[in-house]
Amino acid sequence: MKDENTMAIVAARNLQLSSPNSDCYVEAAGLAYEPWELGSRSDPLKLAKRRLLLRETLEKSVVEHPWVWPKRTIIFVSDAHADTEAFQESLVASGGVKLHRHRGFTLTAAGRRATFVIGGDCLDKGPSNLALLRSVKALMDCGANVKLLAGNHDVRFLVGLRAMSLPAHCDTEHMFARMSPKVVPLLYEIYQDYLQGSKRALRGVPSLDECKSRLLPAAGWLERFEVSARGRMSDETLQRELTRMRKKIAGLEVSFAEVGMGLREVYATAKLCQKLFLKRGGEFSWFFTKMQLAYRSGSFLFIHAGLDDQAIDIIKREGVKTLNTLYSQQLRHNLFDFYYGSIANTMRTKYRDVDMPLSNTAVTELFRQGIHAVVHGHRNRLDGQRLMLRHGMLHIEGDITMDRNSRVKEGLSGIGIGATIIEPAGRVLGISNDYPAIKEFLPARYLQ
Numbered sequence: 001m002k003d004e005n006t007m008a009i010v011a012a013r014n015l016q017l018s019s020p021n022s023d024c025y026v027e028a029a030g031l032a033y034e035p036w037e038l039g040s041r042s043d044p045l046k047l048a049k050r051r052l053l054l055r056e057t058l059e060k061s062v063v064e065h066p067w068v069w070p071k072r073t074i075i076f077v078s079d080a081h082a083d084t085e086a087f088q089e090s091l092v093a094s095g096g097v098k099l100h101r102h103r104g105f106t107l108t109a110a111g112r113r114a115t116f117v118i119g120g121d122c123l124d125k126g127p128s129n130l131a132l133l134r135s136v137k138a139l140m141d142c143g144a145n146v147k148l149l150a151g152n153h154d155v156r157f158l159v160g161l162r163a164m165s166l167p168a169h170c171d172t173e174h175m176f177a178r179m180s181p182k183v184v185p186l187l188y189e190i191y192q193d194y195l196q197g198s199k200r201a202l203r204g205v206p207s208l209d210e211c212k213s214r215l216l217p218a219a220g221w222l223e224r225f226e227v228s229a230r231g232r233m234s235d236e237t238l239q240r241e242l243t244r245m246r247k248k249i250a251g252l253e254v255s256f257a258e259v260g261m262g263l264r265e266v267y268a269t270a271k272l273c274q275k276l277f278l279k280r281g282g283e284f285s286w287f288f289t290k291m292q293l294a295y296r297s298g299s300f301l302f303i304h305a306g307l308d309d310q311a312i313d314i315i316k317r318e319g320v321k322t323l324n325t326l327y328s329q330q331l332r333h334n335l336f337d338f339y340y341g342s343i344a345n346t347m348r349t350k351y352r353d354v355d356m357p358l359s360n361t362a363v364t365e366l367f368r369q370g371i372h373a374v375v376h377g378h379r380n381r382l383d384g385q386r387l388m389l390r391h392g393m394l395h396i397e398g399d400i401t402m403d404r405n406s407r408v409k410e411g412l413s414g415i416g417i418g419a420t421i422i423e424p425a426g427r428v429l430g431i432s433n434d435y436p437a438i439k440e441f442l443p444a445r446y447l448q
Helices: 006-013 024-029 043-066 082-092 129-141 151-166 185-196 208-215 221-229 236-255 262-278 287-289 308-319 320-333 337-340 342-348 358-369 404-410 445-446
Strands: 033-035 073-077 097-099 103-109 112-116 145-149 293-298 300-303 373-376 387-391 393-396 418-421 429-431 438-441
Touching: 006 151, 043 358, 043 387, 043 393, 043 429, 043 445, 073 082, 073 300, 073 373, 082 129, 082 438, 103 129, 129 145, 129 185, 129 287, 145 287, 145 300, 151 262, 151 342, 151 445, 185 236, 185 262, 208 262, 221 387, 236 262, 262 287, 293 320, 293 337, 300 387, 300 418, 308 342, 320 337, 320 342, 337 342
Parallel strands: 033 438, 073 112, 112 145, 300 373, 373 393
Antiparallel strands: 073 418, 097 103, 293 300, 387 393, 418 429, 429 438
16 A cells, blocks of 8 residues: 555555444554544634534524434545546445456445445546546446536536537637646547547548637637626626636647647547547446436435535425436536536535625525535545534535645645545544544534
8 A cells, every 4th residue: 555644544444334343443453433523623612612513503403304314324435536546445445345456346245235426526637537437437337326426627528528519609619718728638638548649530620720710719709708798697707707718718729739739639639528428329428427416315415516595495496306407407508507607606616705605594494405414525625524514504525635646736645545424323434544533423412
């Protein structure tokens, strides 16, 4: 094992879900359970205040609707970001699978009783997008019950591919360019694997000027987009988008040139991606077909980033199923409203002022629907999972910084290994090789 925190990994790997002997094994391995609190435990006074606040929040939620735990154990792994080894080792650490280097996954007894929720952002950043996708498919093929959630990195790629086939319109003609530069490694990987060195790679591909016109918005786009979007986006959001797109449009050709791809190669690769990801029978067509926006089990809502008042209003009126239906419909028929509206906000919000608002009133409505906790990724953590209260709603943050490239930037060693586990018996566990204990959250302790 390459990671320095070997003891944590060994203990987590051998934790068998719902096993009566798991406590004994973990203690024997040198890694015990630790009560999972809001924030740091270093200041006793602050800790006492946070405990009181958490108790009040949980009490308020159960007044509106009793807490309901999932019938199946949930294994939540999020933000793999193209790091296959981190993804595989995290599944092993959860106790849900065994990994056979040449035969893929097999489910453990615990894994056969579990639901695996992949919390989005499978793509970008890491060593290999294609290997990660094949590993996710291997998990599905071994018989696991898998729920695949949409992440902002995944859907940005999907939107860019879909927009390429739409008639030119100022609302959408910038959406391929909007992927840049973050999509460069993914397209370059596909170019290398499928096209580079082939004499047929550029057969039928238009001229350089024509490719440029198909990939980039036309002259005058910024002005036309500003007129079209005004009133449908806040002025602040619109101006920020225009500033962002000026940089992306200007830098797209340079970003690809840095990896040795001209715009003809980029166009050929993008068209191939449409076949691989969007056409029936394409190698990765299952990826976006299986993807959904949100998943609910008991009192837990799983989503990539978070919620806002509009999304909660949809849940209140028509349920989580309708939220998923709107996600699918808007992706097919209205990319502008999708990308700049509440549906996409659930994949990228960090509850900043620039994000769509979440109010205490809406949270109370969510409690009445029986949802007491939001489980999500998107906000990467450096010391394992975190509990947070946001506008009176409990959030379980499960992005442990898995991919090695992000970890280098954050000053972390090795790859990230960890999973968030929600057990039917009423316990939430946070396992991470960046934290010296298994975090244990039992809401019942606060409600006694």
